[in-house]
Amino acid sequence: MNIDALIEYISSTPLTWLLLTLGSFKIGIIVYEKFNKQTLLQPIIISYLFIISIIVFTDTSYAEYFKGVEIIHFFLGPATVALALPLYKNLKYIKSLFVPILVTLVVAGVFSILIAVGLLWVLGAELPTILSMTTKSITAPIAIITSEQIGAIPSLAVGFVIITGIIGALFGTALFKFMNIKHDTSKGFALGLISHGIGTARAIEISEKAAAFSALAMGIGGILTAVFLPLIIQFIF
């Protein structure tokens, strides 16, 4: 038996990291479903903690890890294009509440970025962190490619996106009650606009209408941010 050759193979093939990533995500899904889809047990969080421990334990560099799973990263592109379909299917709702939707998208969308960026600035955070915060409310695939575009740190940006999603899903319902929100359409729209996919998963539990408006807000919010944010940032700097 040639143990050295085996170790050499395992530590050099991209298959190792690919299998670990896919496998841990599958385990994440199983755990998530076992615990009735608890928001804090998102499959990605379980998978994340698992892979990070292995990377740190084996002293692997990020570049090395990324090389192994680059093929997964590639699919962010087609997945972004794929977002057109749910948006198309929910587009019919836009007519019923056209003005409220349009005004909320623009005003609340801008407000959400300004408040997060403003807080960071007041608390003395540096520019790369501030830039990475600007995409926190859009769906992760668009956030990753947009943050690359504006010179932010994509990994930080995804982290912010996921945490923003989880906070919205955890506190959304209580906040809506506290604010005395009447319409499910408003609840869904806010969840999709601020907490993207994770918020939309929560909106599905409120009602079908809430879910549709959440998907609508997530889709259009993502597009508008990806189109205007790079322009605004280029204008400022």
Next chain:
Amino acid sequence: MLKGIITLLSFQFLGECIAKLFSLLVPGPVIGMVLLLLFLMIKKSSFASLDNAVSIHLRYLPLLFIPAAMGIITQVDIISKEFWAILVSLVIGTIVALMFSAKLMDILTIRQERKK
């Protein structure tokens, strides 16, 4: 499903080409997404093969951002240095934005209903 996958990749390709050609700042895949949306609006329907390709991509969407997300291990310095600023911005920022968006949408919806 192959036709659906080809459709997604073609729209991405087209989007990336347009972004390069006109030196646009908008990411190519987002242009591809808008083009596919326009295509579906003109065609007025989707097709089974595209539905399948889309559902397989979106079903495992969070898996697709693990490679990028794992880059966090290279950002330990920033995070430890700015931990509290980041935490406050994320928690307060998200909660306030959520309340603001829902209330704004609700007020505008109620106002529109009254008009009718």
